[in-house]
Amino acid sequence: MMLITRKVEFSASHTCWNPALDRAANEAVYGAEANPNGHGHNYRLEVTLQGEPDPVTGMIIDLKQVKQVLEEAIVQPMDHRHLNHEVPPFDKVVPTAENLAVEIWRRLEPLFEATQGRLKLIRLYETDDLYVEYEGR
Amino acid sequence: MMLITRKVEFSASHTCWNPALDRAANEAVYGAEANPNGHGHNYRLEVTLQGEPDPVTGMIIDLKQVKQVLEEAIVQPMDHRHLNHEVPPFDKVVPTAENLAVEIWRRLEPLFEATQGRLKLIRLYETDDLYVEYEGR
Amino acid sequence: MMLITRKVEFSASHTCWNPALDRAANEAVYGAEANPNGHGHNYRLEVTLQGEPDPVTGMIIDLKQVKQVLEEAIVQPMDHRHLNHEVPPFDKVVPTAENLAVEIWRRLEPLFEATQGRLKLIRLYETDDLYVEYEGR
Amino acid sequence: MMLITRKVEFSASHTCWNPALDRAANEAVYGAEANPNGHGHNYRLEVTLQGEPDPVTGMIIDLKQVKQVLEEAIVQPMDHRHLNHEVPPFDKVVPTAENLAVEIWRRLEPLFEATQGRLKLIRLYETDDLYVEYEGR
Amino acid sequence: MMLITRKVEFSASHTCWNPALDRAANEAVYGAEANPNGHGHNYRLEVTLQGEPDPVTGMIIDLKQVKQVLEEAIVQPMDHRHLNHEVPPFDKVVPTAENLAVEIWRRLEPLFEATQGRLKLIRLYETDDLYVEYEGR
Amino acid sequence: MMLITRKVEFSASHTCWNPALDRAANEAVYGAEANPNGHGHNYRLEVTLQGEPDPVTGMIIDLKQVKQVLEEAIVQPMDHRHLNHEVPPFDKVVPTAENLAVEIWRRLEPLFEATQGRLKLIRLYETDDLYVEYEGR
Numbered sequence: 001m002m003l004i005t006r007k008v009e010f011s012a013s014h015t016c017w018n019p020a021l022d023r024a025a026n027e028a029v030y031g032a033e034a035n036p037n038g039h040g041h042n043y044r045l046e047v048t049l050q051g052e053p054d055p056v057t058g059m060i061i062d063l064k065q066v067k068q069v070l071e072e073a074i075v076q077p078m079d080h081r082h083l084n085h086e087v088p089p090f091d092k093v094v095p096t097a098e099n100l101a102v103e104i105w106r107r108l109e110p111l112f113e114a115t116q117g118r119l120k121l122i123r124l125y126e127t128d129d130l131y132v133e134y135e136g137r
Numbered sequence: 138m139m140l141i142t143r144k145v146e147f148s149a150s151h152t153c154w155n156p157a158l159d160r161a162a163n164e165a166v167y168g169a170e171a172n173p174n175g176h177g178h179n180y181r182l183e184v185t186l187q188g189e190p191d192p193v194t195g196m197i198i199d200l201k202q203v204k205q206v207l208e209e210a211i212v213q214p215m216d217h218r219h220l221n222h223e224v225p226p227f228d229k230v231v232p233t234a235e236n237l238a239v240e241i242w243r244r245l246e247p248l249f250e251a252t253q254g255r256l257k258l259i260r261l262y263e264t265d266d267l268y269v270e271y272e273g274r
Numbered sequence: 275m276m277l278i279t280r281k282v283e284f285s286a287s288h289t290c291w292n293p294a295l296d297r298a299a300n301e302a303v304y305g306a307e308a309n310p311n312g313h314g315h316n317y318r319l320e321v322t323l324q325g326e327p328d329p330v331t332g333m334i335i336d337l338k339q340v341k342q343v344l345e346e347a348i349v350q351p352m353d354h355r356h357l358n359h360e361v362p363p364f365d366k367v368v369p370t371a372e373n374l375a376v377e378i379w380r381r382l383e384p385l386f387e388a389t390q391g392r393l394k395l396i397r398l399y400e401t402d403d404l405y406v407e408y409e410g411r
Numbered sequence: 412m413m414l415i416t417r418k419v420e421f422s423a424s425h426t427c428w429n430p431a432l433d434r435a436a437n438e439a440v441y442g443a444e445a446n447p448n449g450h451g452h453n454y455r456l457e458v459t460l461q462g463e464p465d466p467v468t469g470m471i472i473d474l475k476q477v478k479q480v481l482e483e484a485i486v487q488p489m490d491h492r493h494l495n496h497e498v499p500p501f502d503k504v505v506p507t508a509e510n511l512a513v514e515i516w517r518r519l520e521p522l523f524e525a526t527q528g529r530l531k532l533i534r535l536y537e538t539d540d541l542y543v544e545y546e547g548r
Numbered sequence: 549m550m551l552i553t554r555k556v557e558f559s560a561s562h563t564c565w566n567p568a569l570d571r572a573a574n575e576a577v578y579g580a581e582a583n584p585n586g587h588g589h590n591y592r593l594e595v596t597l598q599g600e601p602d603p604v605t606g607m608i609i610d611l612k613q614v615k616q617v618l619e620e621a622i623v624q625p626m627d628h629r630h631l632n633h634e635v636p637p638f639d640k641v642v643p644t645a646e647n648l649a650v651e652i653w654r655r656l657e658p659l660f661e662a663t664q665g666r667l668k669l670i671r672l673y674e675t676d677d678l679y680v681e682y683e684g685r
Numbered sequence: 686m687m688l689i690t691r692k693v694e695f696s697a698s699h700t701c702w703n704p705a706l707d708r709a710a711n712e713a714v715y716g717a718e719a720n721p722n723g724h725g726h727n728y729r730l731e732v733t734l735q736g737e738p739d740p741v742t743g744m745i746i747d748l749k750q751v752k753q754v755l756e757e758a759i760v761q762p763m764d765h766r767h768l769n770h771e772v773p774p775f776d777k778v779v780p781t782a783e784n785l786a787v788e789i790w791r792r793l794e795p796l797f798e799a800t801q802g803r804l805k806l807i808r809l810y811e812t813d814d815l816y817v818e819y820e821g822r
Contacts, residue, residue, distance in 0.1 A: 001546065001548055002509055002512065002513075002543060002544065002545050003543065003544040003545075004508070004509065004541070004542070004543045004544075005541070005542050005543075005544070006540060006541055007539070007540040007541070008540075009264070009265075011176050011177060011178055011264065012176055012177060013150040013174065013175045013176050013177040013219070014177075016332075018330060018331065018332075020330070021330070029331050029333075029336070030331075031338055032216065032217035033217065035217050035218065035219070035223075037150065037175075037218070037219035037222045037223060038150045038174075038175055038177070038219055039148050039149055039150050039177055039216075039217040039218060039219065040148060040149060040150040040151075040175070040176055040177000040178055040179075041148050041177055041178070041179050042177075042178050042179045042264050042265070048544075053507070053509040053510065053513075056429060056431070056432070057429065057440050057441075057505070057507070058427075058429075058504065058505040058506075058507035058509055058510040059440075059507050059509055060509060060543075062440070063541070064442055079169065079176075080169035080170065080172050080176040081172065081174070081176060082150070082172070082174035082175055082176065085174045086172075086174060093332065094331070094332040095332075096327070096331070096332035096333050097278070098276055098278070098327040098332055098333055098334060099327065099332040101276065102276075102327075127146070127148065127179050128146075128179070128281070129280060129281040129282075130278070130279070130280055130281070130337070131278070131279050132276060132277065132278045132279075132334075133276065133277040133278075133279070133322075134276050134277075135275065137275055138820065138822055139783055139786065139787075139817060139818065139819050140817065140818040140819075141782070141783070141815070141816070141817045141818075142815070142816050142817070142818070143814060143815055144813070144814040144815070145814075153606075155604060155605065155606075157604065158604070166605050166607075166610070167605075168612055185818075190781070190783040190784065190787075193703060193705065193706070194703065194714050194715075194779070194781070195701075195703070195778065195779040195780075195781035195783055195784040196714075196781050196783060197783060197817075199714070200815070201716055230606065231605070231606040232606075233601070233605070233606035233607050234552070235550055235552070235601040235606055235607060235608060236601065236606040238550065239550075239601075265555070266554060266555040266556075267552070267553070267554055267555070267611070268552070268553050269550060269551065269552045269553070270550065270551040270552075270553070270596075271550050271551075272549065274549055283812070283813075285724050285725060285726055285812065286724055286725060287698040287722065287723045287724050287725040287767070288725075290469075292467060292468065292469070294467065295467070303468050303470075303473070304468075305475055306764065306765035307765065309765050309766065309767070309771075311698065311723075311766070311767035311770045311771060312698045312722075312723055312725070312767055313696050313697055313698050313725055313764075313765040313766060313767065314696060314697060314698040314699075314723070314724055314725000314726055314727075315696050315725055315726070315727050316725075316726050316727045316812050316813070353717065353724075354717035354718065354720050354724040355720065355722070355724060356698075356720070356722035356723055356724065359722045360720075360722060367469070368468070368469040369469075370464070370468070370469035370470050371415070372413055372415070372464040372469055372470055372471060373464065373469040375413065376413075376464075401694070401696065401727050402418070402694075402727075403417060403418040403419075404415070404416070404417055404418070404474070405415070405416050406413060406414065406415045406416070406471075407413065407414040407415075407416070407459075408413050408414075409412065411412055420675070422587050422588060422589055422675065423587055423588060424561040424585065424586045424587050424588040424630070425588075443627065443628035444628065446628050446629065446630070446634075448561065448586075448629070448630035448633045448634060449561045449585075449586055449588070449630055450559050450560055450561050450588055450627075450628040450629060450630065451559060451560060451561040451562075451586070451587055451588000451589055451590075452559055452588055452589070452590050453588075453589050453590045453675050453676075490580065490587075491580035491581065491583050491587040492583065492585070492587060493561070493583070493585035493586055493587065496585045497583075497585060538557070538559065538590050539557075539590070564743075566741060566742065566743075568741070569741070577742050577744075577747070578742075579749055641743065642742070642743040643743075644738070644742070644743035644744050645689070646687055646689070646738040646743055646744055646745060647738065647743040649687065650687075650738075676692070677691060677692040677693075678689070678690070678691055678692070678748070679689070679690050680687060680688065680689045680690070680745075681687070681688040681689075681690070681733075682687050682688075683686065685686055
């Protein structure tokens with residue numbers, strides 16, 4: 001069993017605000033993250049795939065394919081975007097790092113299902129000092 | 138002559154859009170940065186001061202003072218903000234990295250004038266792969 | 275199941291010296307780390323909490339609370355300190371990276387017990403090239 | 412149970428080319444990595460050992476010993492080498508990151524068997540954005 | 549006056565060997581770098597341009613243009629290549645970091661001459677611990 | 686004209702305390718750095734040499750020689766030491782980052798005088814967020 005991890009980055013804005021809560025509650029929960037104008041991050045995403053190296057190629061998965069999947073499924077729709085306004089379901093779901101990780105998992109898992117590399121873990125850095133990890137369970 | 142440099146970070150959103158240009162021109166000039174909803178970065182700012190170490194303290198300047206100046210003049214007004222909507226003059230000036238560096242210089246220079254450390258250089262990272270440097274001249 | 279990790283740093287001195295051993299044995303075991311005057315590191319601590327994102331807030335735990343706990347329980351008592359002289363139990367216990375990780379775990383675990391985020395792992399970097407990980411078991 | 416991890420680096424060349432495949436197949440599988448002249452990387456290796464801190468020393472394992480093992484078994488034979496031409500079995504095995512990780516594990520595991528620290532994991536970075544992890548199973 | 553810096557990376561092999569010197573002299577001068585099979589690095593290149601922000605765009609230079617120039621003039625011809633065998637003039641010139649910086653300057657300077665951003669400095673990292681800087685004079 | 690820079694690291698303790706000042710004055714000036722037991726840092730030192738690449742070797746200076754000079758003049762006497770107690774003149778001079786940079790310059794400059802690479806600049810990081818630069822003038 002072996003793991004391979006590829007990093008990508010995207011720059012996006014978000015507002016942490018739950019419309020089911022009033023302003024005071026939002027500010028109590030999210031602090032400065034609740035600013036309705038949004039603020040932004042250079043998100044760094046590490047995607048880890050698990051598999052067996054192919055005896056012929058010595059690779060778990062074609063990395064050109066991994067790069068293309070991450071580009072099309074994550075970077076193009078999220079880079080230089082305001083998550084709440086332009087990236088569903090974040091018009092309805094609060095784009096905390098946790099919820100963003102869940103959505104990235106939801107998008108990536110089926111795309112790797114037919115490949116030799118099964119999606120094992122995603123690690124999402126909001127800043128250098130804060131990251132979440134999700135294994136889809 | 139000696140230089141001392143302190144780093145701080147702030148997370149903000151910006152839109153690169155010049156109202157004097159039409160949509161096509163803005164998109165040609167700024168590409169994805171022109172998204173009117175804004176996108177964001179973890180800006181990293183390095184502030185370099187020049188001076189002579191004081192013969193008694195061995196320090197150019199009190200670093201507690203530097204930290205407080207950067208916190209009050211830059212981090213508090215800019216962190217978790219949308220620059221175009223909340224941080225003048227970026228309601229009127231396009232918040233490119235270059236213009237943001239000029240504004241940071243304009244705010245910091247007078248605050249260090251009366252200290253032993255004269256503002257020498259600011260270096261502003263928009264991402265790990267792109268930064269501007271400005272010396273105020 | 276999701277993990278969230280917050281990093282903090284503190285600068286401290288330590289001496290690796292076991293009083294039950296003589297000088298030659300201490301120097302054989304700890305090498306340069308046995309210098310009785312102490313030497314220092316910028317320790318980097320990553321604290322990982324495990325939990326389920328709250329359906330209302332989308333967060334495992336209030337990060338402002340995490341920050342405050344780490345500040346009060348670890349950074350304030352350890353930053354700018356000589357561990358052997360000022361931070362019990364390191365007057366009696368050799369402050370190797372391993373033992374320091376155990377002590378950090380012992381201090382943090384009860385503080386997170388009543389929260390949504392259970393302490394899962396701590397990772398302590400002594401330098402960029404050396405770190406220990408501890409899961410409390 | 413505790414883990415301790417030590418990083419080392421080595422600079423090497425490799426060519427990803429399987430002689431059982433023709434040129435077109437090699438280029439389809441490995442892309443630019445198939446260049447027969449080779450290209451190179453600053454490989455970064457993290458070696459993780461698992462053990463119990465010794466009650467007397469407070470250490471899982473003597474780090475001077477770890478450093479020497481990594482130097483003799485990995486850095487000296489691989490640093491400043493072309494893996495395909497100078498480091499067996501890569502005259503016969505394609506030196507993908509995955510296969511290189513397997514070989515590093517094969518070399519290191521017996522060397523730590525008689526120590527307090529059992530080899531737990533190796534993580535091998537080919538670039539900052541790509542790494543593999545292997546646990547020997 | 550303002551500076552803007554863009555980073556790119558490329559992975560390449562090189563051999564430091566001067567055919568005008570015999571084997572003993574080459575090994576004395578270059579040490580392990582003289583290995584005739586070559587070894588490799590993840591080269592990191594920072595390209596600094598100097599200019600005045602345009603009063604309309606707020607930018608020194610169109611960064612999409614910078615990216616394209618660096619891609620075409622440096623990354624495409626050098627990435628995944630063995631410098632001595634595939635990248636002139638390194639069939640005749642020893643590809644030390646110093647000589648590689650000179651060649652990169654020679655390629656880039658004319659490409660930026662007609663733009664608003666004049667080439668000011670290149671910084672080339674061979675490893676994290678070693679870099680050269682060149683200003684073309 | 687070209688610059689080449691080599692990084693080294695050392696871990697040391699220091700206390701910022703001027704015996705000419707009383708306790709209250711020391712604490713006002715140095716804050717937590719005044720702790721008489723000392724605290725420590727992983728100091729990171731970048732040493733920049735200026736010169737012309739030799740037409741035969743393509744190198745400003747033999748890097749093996751640079752490495753040896755830095756090892757003997759800086760790392761061996763300062764690594765794993767308490768600067769105030771073990772590294773003159775810091776028994777008499779307050780080991781601020783500024784004064785440490787001056788002392789490192791004073792030790793290194795004559796050692797490079799007879800070489801092709803003249804000492805141009807030293808940059809000393811006390812932490813990732815704070816560094817001083819000194820050019821010896």
